[in-house]
Amino acid sequence: MDEGFLSNVNWDNMLEATWETVYMSSIAIVFTFILGIALGLLLFLTSRNQLWSNPVINWITAAFVNIFRSIPFIILIILLIPFTVAILNTMLGPQAALPALIIGAAPFYARLVEIGLREVDKGVIEAARSMGSNQFQIVFKVLLPESMPALISGITVTSIALVGYTAMAGVIGAGGLGDLAYRDGFQRNNADVTLVATVITLVIVFIFQGIGDLLTRKLDKR
Amino acid sequence: MIRINDVSKVFKTKAASINAVQNVDLNIEQGEIFGIIGYSGAGKSTLIRLLNLLEVPSNGSIKIADYDMMALRGKELRKARQEISMIFQHFNLLWSRTVRQNIAYPLEIAGVPSAKRKARVDELIQLVGLEGRGDAYPSQLSGGQKQRVGIARALANNPKVLLCDEATSALDPKTTSQILDLLYDINQKLGLTIVLITHEMHVIHKICGRVAVMEDGKVVEQGAVLDVFRNPSEEITRAFVKQITENDESLEVIEDQLDDANGTVVKLTFIGERTEKPFVSELIRDVDIDVNILQGNIARTKDGSYGTLFISLEGSEDKVKAALAFLENHEVQAEVITHG
Structure with a gap:
């Protein structure tokens, strides 16, 4: 084997691993965004003095969120294996990591969504009610648009955590940069592979952060 | 136009129950500007919210135009609210929407098709004197301009009644004066019934025909502004009259x-x-x-x-x-x- 710098890097493998990481992260971000907003809305709307004020549903939702937020991700992946097999019929490849990624990240994001919704001025909701808005309109024309910058900066933070989670998805054979850095880099003592995988991961994180910051700035008209 | 009969509102907390509004009777006629004055905590903010059922009265009856407000539920109530508009002390605009989009909001709620919506928004922008500011966001406007957007938004669906919740209390004296002039013009031009609450006497004497004075949740005195001011019978009314004399x-x-x-x-x-x-x-x-x-x-x-x-x-x-x-x-x- 060549002893030159980066000589141990198999660029085909590196490219494939990069693709797997981007694939897993992107799909997980989209579903986390949707599921997180749904959970966050439920948390917010069922809390005291809100539109659907309901202590029982609020308690159940909060319990669900807190439990899944507390389980370490590496354990969550393993716990969810039967669930993944049931819905995807496979335990292999990057998509097998998706259920665990989404279920791990959405509760965390739901709390950020809840905080964002609480920031919406109560007076604006009152004004919307005074104009004869129904609850659907208050949610989709007032609450979500008014909290959008907070929702976007929240999903940015979450997406970076998700990139970190994908590194652990190698445990169940999902591939990705983390898996490559561990097996090809650490276990075979190829420091350059680890280095390249780390740099690419950082670049992905910076791109996500950049897109998130740009969107937040564009949307924030306050 | 508005008949308020023996209306009370009790807020119950764990510690105590608070009688925010007690046994209020008011008759407000079509096309008049009716002022309700009181210090903060007098219950006037609660009273005005009882009119459009943002707060539900504990008892009594409220009739506005042909609506028996307390009998309305769900869709009917939302329909009635389109005819009973409200403007607010802190304007309560959607900051994520432009001036045009803010004014269009109640039209969207009422299901007005988009072409008609645009024409109506243009009309309203002109009515409140915001020409050229249609594409600005609320954060780019002064307080007076924000309240003009609030007024345009409130007028969008041709309401019968306009409720003003301390609409000028966050504005400087000059801007207050301009907004009051605008409200007076609208009242004259459109024959709109206006109910306003305030703690400032000059707001009352500038545009109101009749006034009710509120203290501790009760209306202690009411009548034509001049009569009430010439012969105030309550101590609190005298204090308010002194504000301007x-x-x-x-x-x-x-x-x-x-x-x-x-x-x-x-x-x-x-x-x-x-x-x-x-x-x-x-x-x-x-x-x-x-x-x-x-x-x-x-x-x-x-x-x-x-x-x-x-x-x-x-x-x-x-x-x-x-x-x-x-x-x-x-x-x-x-x-x-x-x-x-």
């Missing part, structure tokens, strides 16, 4: 001058007096007395003059008597403060 500053200044004044110092109070005639010069001419104006604070409005004027009458006792008689004949409230 005198200010603490003028009293302090006059106290210094009292020591130096030679003649008889008289305090003239104007509450909606028709002082078109130059009565001071007439007084000097008719009675042949020297009049020294010490201090004055007079505002003229559509219903006459409001304020106080301190004058010193210098001359013989007979002349002073004659001067006081002259003032009485001219229906000016005169009060002798010191004799020279």
Whole structure:
């Protein structure tokens, strides 16, 4: 084997691993965004003095969120294996990591969504009610648009955590940069592979952060 | 137009129950501007929210136009609310929407098709004087402009009633005046019934025809603005009248001058007096007395003059008597403060 710098890097493998990481992260971000907003809305709307004020549903939702937020991700992946097999019929490849990624990240994001919704001025909701808005309109024309910058900066933070989670998805054979850095880099003592995988991961994180910051700035008209 | 009958609102907390509004009766006629004045905590904010059921009354009945408000539920209530608009102290605009989009909001709620919506928004922008600001976001507007957006938004669905919740309390005096003028214009032009609440007397005397005074959740006095101000029967009403007829500053200044004044110092109070005639010069001419104006604070409005004027009458006792008689004949409230 060549002893030159980066000589141990198999660029085909590196490219494939990069693709797997981007694939897993992107799909997980989209579903986390949707599921997180749904959970966050439920948390917010069922809390005291809100539109659907309901202590029982609020308690159940909060319990669900807190439990899944507390389980370490590496354990969550393993716990969810039967669930993944049931819905995807496979335990292999990057998509097998998706259920665990989404279920791990959405509760965390739901709390950020809840905080964002609480920031919406109560007076604006009152004004919307005074104009004869129904609850659907208050949610989709007032609450979500008014909290959008907070929702976007929240999903940015979450997406970076998700990139970190994908590194652990190698445990169940999902591939990705983390898996490559561990097996090809650490276990075979190829420091350059680890280095390249780390740099690419950082670049992905910076791109996500950049897109998130740009969107937040564009949307924030306050 | 609005019939409020024996309406009360009790807020129950774990510790206690608070009677925010108690047994209020009000009749507000079509096309009038009705003011409700009270200090903060008097229950006026709660009362105005009972009208469009943002707060549900504990008991009593509320009829607005043809709606028996408390019988309305869900869709019917939302429909009625489109005819009972509201503007707010802090404007409550959607900051994520432009001026145009904010004004279009109630039209979207009412299901107006987009082409008609655009035409209506243009009309409203012109009505409230916001030409050229349609694509600005609320954060780029001044307080007065924000309230204009609030007013345009409230008028979008051609309401029958406009509720104003301290609509000028966050604005400076000049802007307050402009917004009140706009509300008055709209009332005249569209025949809209306006109910406003405020803690500022000048808001009442500038545009309201009738007023109700609130204290501790109850309406303690009501009637035509001029009548209530001329003959206030409650202590609180007198305090409000003082807000416009005198200010603490003028009293302090006059106290210094009292020591130096030679003649008889008289305090003239104007509450909606028709002082078109130059009565001071007439007084000097008719009675042949020297009049020294010490201090004055007079505002003229559509219903006459409001304020106080301190004058010193210098001359013989007979002349002073004659001067006081002259003032009485001219229906000016005169009060002798010191004799020279």
